[in-house]
Each structure stands twice: as structure tokens, then as C-alpha cells.
Amino acid sequence: MKVRQPNPAAIPPLRWRVNFLATTVASGTQTPPQLAHHKVKIKKLGQRACNEKDAKGKFCGGHLKRWFYTTDVLEQACGDVEKAWGRDAEVYRCEHCKTLYLPNAEESRGLNVAGQGQTSVFGLTVPAKEK
Numbered sequence: 001m002k003v004r005q006p007n008p009a010a011i012p013p014l015r016w017r018v019n020f021l022a023t024t025v026a027s028g029t030q031t032p033p034q035l036a037h038h039k040v041k042i043k044k045l046g047q048r049a050c051n052e053k054d055a056k057g058k059f060c061g062g063h064l065k066r067w068f069y070t071t072d073v074l075e076q077a078c079g080d081v082e083k084a085w086g087r088d089a090e091v092y093r094c095e096h097c098k099t100l101y102l103p104n105a106e107e108s109r110g111l112n113v114a115g116q117g118q119t120s121v122f123g124l125t126v127p128a129k130e131k
Helices: 073-078 081-086
Strands: 040-042 065-067 093-094 100-102
Touching: 073 100
Parallel strands: 040 100
Antiparallel strands: 065 093, 093 100
16 A cells, blocks of 8 residues: 655745744743733643742732733733734733733643633533433
């Protein structure tokens, strides 16, 4: 049986490929570029709460919410985020300390607003309600 190989001429070179999610940063030891008026971090897999420490060393713990900075009046005056990442970037912000979080490249998108959730350790499934 002969295996069909893709045509290498049809695949554009790597330097020409476009990353549509410009704000996506791979996790690991990389740090995102900092902005002048905002602290920027990268979300960890499944992270939904802020892990920024205050002066006493306590975690903030605020919920991370999707931030639509184009409608924020204070950010329109500043303009740092839109200059750095464009008009429709995926950015999350802590509700308490206002730290910005970029999405993790390994995290799946579009499944649920509240996050992926965790698999039950008990293996229980709830049947659907019957009408």
C-alpha cells in the first residue's frame, strides 16, 4: 500500500504563516512583554482566579474575567492594550487588582464560559431530564 504524501509546494513556508491569536503565549518560563500602565501575566491551565501576591505575600484571589478593553472608558484614555495587541485580543483581567492575563496556548477555547471544569473523581454521570 502506497502512502500519499502532501505536496510541499502547496504548504507556505513557516515565516509566512500568520498567528491569528497574537496574544497567545506558550506557557513555561516565558514572560509576556509588560505594558507601561498594566501588569501582564500568562494564565495557567484551568486558572480562573488571580495568583498575584500583595505586599504581605497573600494571594489576591480575584476572579479572572474576559476584559473587553475597547469599551472601558479608563482604558480608552490610556490606550496601552489596544496599541500592543490590537482591537479584539483575548485578554482576562482580575476583578480586584486589575492584573491582565493572556490566554494559555495549551488551553482549549470555546467550550464553556466558566472554564473546562474537572472530571468527577467518582465517575458519576447524571442522566438528562425527561420531559
